[in-house]
Amino acid sequence: MTQEPWRVEIADKTLSPYCPAVEGWQALAGVGATVTFTGQVRRASALGDVDAIDLEHYPGMSERVLRQLLRDAESRWQIVAGEIVHRIGYVPAGETIVRVSVASAHRCEAFDAAAYVMDALKTSAPFWKREWLNGQAHWVDAPNAHLPKPRV
Amino acid sequence: MAPRITVRYFARFREKLGLSEEVIELRPDMQTVSTLRADLALRGDTWAALVGPEASAVMVALNQNLLNVSGEVELNDHDEVAFFPPVTGG
Numbered sequence: 400m401t402q403e404p405w406r407v408e409i410a411d412k413t414l415s416p417y418c419p420a421v422e423g424w425q426a427l428a429g430v431g432a433t434v435t436f437t438g439q440v441r442r443a444s445a446l447g448d449v450d451a452i453d454l455e456h457y458p459g460m461s462e463r464v465l466r467q468l469l470r471d472a473e474s475r476w477q478i479v480a481g482e483i484v485h486r487i488g489y490v491p492a493g494e495t496i497v498r499v500s501v502a503s504a505h506r507c508e509a510f511d512a513a514a515y516v517m518d519a520l521k522t523s524a525p526f527w528k529r530e531w532l533n534g535q536a537h538w539v540d541a542p543n544a545h546l547p548k549p550r551v
Numbered sequence: 552m553a554p555r556i557t558v559r560y561f562a563r564f565r566e567k568l569g570l571s572e573e574v575i576e577l578r579p580d581m582q583t584v585s586t587l588r589a590d591l592a593l594r595g596d597t598w599a600a601l602v603g604p605e606a607s608a609v610m611v612a613l614n615q616n617l618l619n620v621s622g623e624v625e626l627n628d629h630d631e632v633a634f635f636p637p638v639t640g641g
Contacts, residue, residue, distance in 0.1 A: 525633075
């Protein structure tokens with residue numbers, strides 16, 4: 400099975416928590432580990448039950464930043480394949496918002512690269528959440544707005 | 552003809568400013584990102600608070616690349632500048 404080893408996608412429909420590319424990556428000779436992180440809409444919040452979030456993005460720049468995150472991860476860790484998929488639009492509680500998957504020879508590189516991509520995504524990728532509670536929407540504040548450096 | 556740039560606003564900024572995009576003609580005294588911000592701040596308190604030189608909770612992109620907000624960056628014809636609040640994806 401041949402496929403593009405590096406892939407990003409902005410998705411406007413329900414997103415599976417499982418990365419379909421992983422099966423193909425498992426066939427690659429150098430791969431000994433794959434990691435997938437899935438972020439989803441958390442129902443419980445300090446203000447009550449969240450019905451959904453909706454996500455705005457900066458078309459063009461969002462894809463560009465996600466591609467750059469994979470390039471950065473590839474230059475820092477021995478990873479051989481990676482995919483980032485991010486939802487936009489209305490995402491009900493419990494559904495997937497973001498999925499980051501990477502493949503490497505050993506587990507440490509895969510864990511570290513996936514964690515790096517998620518941390519950097521949260522501070523640099525142009526997406527904005529609005530939370531829906533009781534029929535009303537409010538913009539979510541960035542908790543780490545004053546911590547520009549992602550963990551490495 | 553004077554150089555023109557496109558300026559875009561996203562999320563809370565778009566809502567508060569009531570504008571998602573505009574084309575701005577660059578005067579000779581408005582050739583950098585910081586002078587553009589100073590000029591936008593003259594439009595009123597909301598503009599000054601969100602995108603003006605004193606605004607702190609703002610991210611700025613030039614041609615879809617994030618800028619270091621404190622840096623002085625030159626603007627050119629057809630550039631795209633975007634102002635938005637700290638990102639909250641993921």
